[in-house]
Amino acid sequence: MQKGLRITRPGALGATLILLFAGEALAHHPVLGKFDQDTRRTLEGIVTKVDWRNPHAHIFINTDENGETVNWAVEIESPSELHISGWNRESLTPGDAIIVSGMLARDGSQQIWGNSVRRASNSQPLFTLDPNLPRLPLESRPAPRWPDGQIALGAISGASDGYWGYPTKTALIEDGVTVPMSPDGQLADIGDADKVAPMQPWALGLYRHRQERYLQDDPMFLNCKPPGGTRQYQSRLGLQLIEDRERERVFVLLGSGNRNYRIMHLDGRDPVGQPGGDDDNPLYYGRSVGEWDGDTLVVRTVDFNEDFWFTNGGLPHTNQLTLTEQFTRVDYDTLKYEVTIDDPGAYTRPWSASWELSWLGGEALPVHICQENRP
């Protein structure tokens, strides 16, 4: 068999279009809340410092403006995501000359988003994110199974032997609906808000308000709240599914969640616990119980708190939310994730969404600590 590689797969085109649409902010940050896409500038300067910390790295440069030295802060993507694309803190050092083009801060401060960062000497692009999906085998491989025949959701050989990433959708939207939006869920046209999901009037109003403010109030960034609900499956930073078969539970380890984890119990228990949440679960991830239906793990989760956004893009939820998730490893490298959102407090009817994630074999789950670069 030919050992070729390919990068196309179902959903790849859609994902690529989304990434192209984004342009400004490839990842999941509410960048447009801070930077104005209609006000841009190009700067040439000398690097004085590289601050390589999550949630966003910064490059500090000195520019010469009419004979005066002016210090600018260039904000770029998170080190976690830059690392995936092959960059590190040594990619640029003090004294290097760079040219930066990007959006200026809305508050008029000397901050600029690094839409384009290049070396002044040779125009070599710096700190670009690789939008390509992981390279996959030319022919699909069957999903791995445990000795008893049950599909394995993660690596059989060990917990650190790969993770799931590169979701084909990074913002929640009802299946069958197509509206242009950025990877972080910012609508291209606010008039499309009512198409995204069947929201009650108050929820639609709140969703519009969050969108009109460019998602700048997202508590996952403002307060480092966990990516609960469906959000954990739409992060570029991925997740691991660790099966503890002896105790009949599955751990979800999150690349995006400050080393958070979620437990899905498969031992037949009811989804009950302490009213305010358990020590390992303050209800950002709800209470999850599940069972296998053939090769699909079906998980029902209730008891979410209302202290977070459960989606990129700011779709509201209430504590009446029930998620029914289906995890199907359709082949070795593909995990299909299907979810039904039933929240009579925020939506007029149950609705569903689905997407796929890709297996990154042999890769370590990225570590992203939101609090690193917080004042």
Add this chain to the structure above:
Amino acid sequence: MRARAFSLAAIVVALALALPGQAQEGHPLSGSWIGAWEGNETHDEFVLVVLDWDGRQIGGMINPGTDNIEITNVELDPEDWSIRIEADTEDSNGRSVDYVIEGSIQDLELPSRYISGTWRSGDGRGDFQIRRQ
């Protein structure tokens, strides 16, 4: 009167200590709100309002534990976040007292959003402002 005001203040303090961290990103009205209805001689100026969204309508109570003024109707317009609250109770002589509070939600995006407007009841009326805890 002083004992009742003390009780209300104690509830306010207890809620302030106990509630931070609860529901902030769900329905904008759900939760406990503390503030003042200025000029209210019947029920003091300090006011505690507890609102709850059940998926269909907003219910709740004004000054629970002391005055127990039942909220009978709440209308919220998500176009401009204007709000109208109607509540019924009785005074110390057993006469019916109806309240109408009209205003709008300010700082909607903040956990500490507030409602600013006016209250009226019979001949009484004044400014009304409560902040979510």
